[in-house]
Amino acid sequence: SSSQVTYDHIFKIILIGDNGVGKSSFIRRFCEGSYVANMETTVGVDFYLSEIDINGKKIKVKIWDTAGSEKYMSISAVYYRKADGVVFVFDVTKPRSFTNIETIWMNAVDAPESGCPEAIKLLVGNKCDLPAEVDLSQAKRYAELHDMLFLEASAKNNHNVRECFLHLAREICELK
Ligand code: GDP
Numbered sequence: 001s002s003s004q005v006t007y008d009h010i011f012k013i014i015l016i017g018d019n020g021v022g023k024s025s026f027i028r029r030f031c032e033g034s035y036v037a038n039m040e041t042t043v044g045v046d047f048y049l050s051e052i053d054i055n056g057k058k059i060k061v062k063i064w065d066t067a068g069s070e071k072y073m074s075i076s077a078v079y080y081r082k083a084d085g086v087v088f089v090f091d092v093t094k095p096r097s098f099t100n101i102e103t104i105w106m107n108a109v110d111a112p113e114s115g116c117p118e119a120i121k122l123l124v125g126n127k128c129d130l131p132a133e134v135d136l137s138q139a140k141r142y143a144e145l146h147d148m149l150f151l152e153a154s155a156k157n158n159h160n161v162r163e164c165f166l167h168l169a170r171e172i173c174e175l176k
Contacts, residue, residue: 008057011172012082013165014064014116016075016105017089018097022126025155026089027063030165035156052169059169080109083116085168090139092125092132092152098139106146120171121148124164128152 015023029035031048052059064083066075086109090097101123109115123143125136136152143150149167153160 006058007051007060009173009176010060010062011084011169012062012064013085013087013168014079014083014119015066015087015089016109018091018094018100021089021091021094021097022155023089024065026087026124026126026153026161026164027065029155029158029161031063035158037156050165052166054166054169054173057173059173061165061169063165075108077114080114080116083119084172086116086119086121087124087164087168088121088148089124089126090134091127092134092136093127093130095134098125098134102142120168120175121146122164122168123148123150124160125150125152126155128159129154129157 015027017023025035027048031050047062047064050061050063052061064079066079088101088105088109090101109119109121110117123139123146125132125134125139136150140150151160151164151167153164155161
């Protein structure tokens with residue numbers, strides 16, 4: 001068939017955070033509706049596509065996956081380029097993945113040349129189906145300090161995944 005879908009907007013959203021926090025699982029839960037336990041690191045997949053409706057507007061969301069390159073801190077400027085939204089993801093069972101948001105990932109995003117300082121930000125504590133080792137009230141304070149919303153989520157249990165993308169898309173829409 002040759003049905004053609006037109007969109008009011010196309011948003012680029014990127015997910016940032018340590019290797020293993022669940023970024024790929026999170027994206028696939030949203031875009032494909034599935035969860036694969038013990039998933040191999042995806043290599044070579046650049047982005048996933050989905051569709052969101054905001055106030056009757058058809059939004060196409062292009063979600064970029066780091067495809068394992070964060071392991072080597074080698075995320076290129078291409079990844080950040082013209083991103084409309086950034087999801088900072090940490091693993092609630094791994095305190096280090098939370099402190100790295102501040103010491104590594106926030107700096108990368110805020111870098112004026114190589115980052116995307118204008119993007120709308122969201123902080124996600126993933127794997128909330130497991131007992132948290134991160135002080136989540138501290139995560140909430142950190143988010144408020146950086147003018148972003150904090151949400152606990154679980155790609156595994158499909159908790160707050162769609163809400164994250166809807167929230168970002170709504171905020172981005174308000175700027176367009
Ligand atoms: P990425 O490296 O950040 O893309 O992380 P992955 O999506 O590859 O996930 C790393 C591991 O964490 C995999 O074994 C996933 O099955 C697991 N995982 C991802 N999300 C969740 C979650 O919400 N809860 C639990 N318990 N495990 C998760």
